[in-house]
Amino acid sequence: MAKPIISVRGISKQYRLGAAKSQDTLRDQLTHWAKNIGKEQPDANDSFWALREVSFDVQPGEVIGVIGRNGAGKSTLLKVLSQITEPTEGEIYLRGRLASLLEVGTGFHQELTGRENIFLNGVILGMTQAEVRAKFDEIVEFAEVGKFLDTPVKRYSSGMYVRLAFAVAAHLEPEILVVDEVLAVGDAAFQNKCLGKMQDVAKNRGRTVLFVSHNMAAVQALCGRIIHMGAGRVLGDGNPDTQIAAYLGEIKKPRTDTAVPLGKIVECRQLEFMPNPIVSGQPLEFTLELGAKQRTQLIDCAILIYSVYGQRVAILDLRKPTGQFTIAPDQPFRCTGRIKNFPLVEGDYRVGLFMHCSEYYSDYHDLASLTVSAATKEGELAPYAAHFRGLVELECEVTF
């Protein structure tokens, strides 16, 4: 076998929490030093391991999907691989140029035109100016923004903006491409185009791709191998079908940890459905509780319901018409709700949250799962199998 293009050997990454936080002003740090002159440094008390002894090899040309719950360490792994953050222990050997795409449009500037941003973003992502110039027409064509090339991107629609940003990234030609959940943006047609481009990069040009996604359909379509992560470790590595099945089994189990962090400040303490499993068409109740490590405003919040393969099916909008909520360590956000006739076809659904607080916003995946079981129909005809019936059960009366 050829030499692996990536060798990850026992990588661990530790983050310090409390110890560093208490001295985040220079003033506090100076007083801390003054008080502790001559004393031994106390051990960092509050730390956690985002990655723990992760090892794997990647052969040139492999396309690998990385899956796992929130907080499993996927994004940290990509950040360590792209050298954005340093591992605490372990070594990685890279035998090729690596480009990472952890976000589309990094370094885009609102005031600059599309043309200027293509050059800027291309160089930021690691292309040379000459490479960008050579691919310029291709990028413009892929992004479908020809007419607006000399318009500042602040006047672009969000769709145009994302298309342009992805187009630049899609024309990177490193030996190794590392991609984080960037396909979750844009409309369906554009997503398909992006998937096609990734497939082209991987299959026809023999690039090595590492790809994090919650969209199991995309992972299954693109990847020949899957690494399944949980709690900072590799839980499984190999055949896509086996790993996806294992992951879907894992997310059906209720989470054992009590609070799931949603970014640095907010945490999800409870997200539950009653009853679960629910019979299709019956009323469903839900409870959500969010806590916060420091006082912040909850600007938007929505429960997101996904199919098993990561297709968004519905959202529950939890904005309050009269304004925002304040959450603080002693003041959680709590709400309950009731859906009259839960209309989804039987099967397993994955539940996430969109959370927007004063400091940041993001989608958070796989915080809970929901199993819908078949309704017993009082009818003459047996229903079609679930996979023929789409995702939504419509009530209708037919006249012949």
Added chain:
Amino acid sequence: MTAPEPHVNELADYERVIRPKKGLVAVDFDELWRYRELFWFLAWRDILVRYKQAVLGVAWAVLKPFLTMVVFTIVFGKLAGFSEKKGMNFETYAVLTLAGLLPWQFFANAMAESSNSLVGSSNMISKIYFPRLIIPASAVISGAVDFAIGLVILFGVMLWAGVNWQLHLLLLPVFFLVAFAAAFAIGLWLSALNVRYRDVKYIVPFIVQMGLYASPVAFPSSLVREKFGDEVFFLFSLNPMVGVIDGFRWGVLGGAFEPYWPGFWVSIAVIAALLVSGALYFRRAEKTFADVI
């Protein structure tokens, strides 16, 4: 760490190892050289944005040093009587003031931009790898355009004042580089500290405000030496801008304005020390930038 741009079929030759770095980390000049295009692009972006956003962009770059020169010349030259004390006419004093203001304003802007540059680029830092040193360095460069505009005004004022044009003028680029080094050195320290400690941003306006009076901007530094003697002048020269401004003024006015060289070298030594220590501190701190920013 070998060939900069390997081809697929030469994969075996190229190997990069990522592992935790312990202790002091030297500056990787090879890598900086490979990323030179990014450096220029970031500087180009800053300049483009600066002059695009404000219609007054260029006008402001003209008015700011010019109006400050007028005010300082009247207050220090006339009211405080410095120009009489040095036996200079009003016009020459105006040139003297502007020759101090240009490097000072470049330094103050560049240092402030540089100190805030990392925090302002937090998005890039948490999403993309590149040598982080590029950010504070390109922020310093973007102040150079204002400086160039200021030079044009300076030459205009020199014509108006009837100052003799000296060969010393050819030394201005050298002193500009020294000012660049001073702004970059302090920018290295403050930008890295700024990521870690939230109160550092309050230090920058303070340095700018105090520095204006602690540097010989509106008066010739020879006044300090005549009044307090050589020992105090050495202390004064610990402020790196003393050397920069004296050198610059000598380049413009020549002759009588030759710097007091021992003091000048003190300033240069301070800049060199700040630059080396700043680079080492920066390299040590950059490991955690993405985690704490």
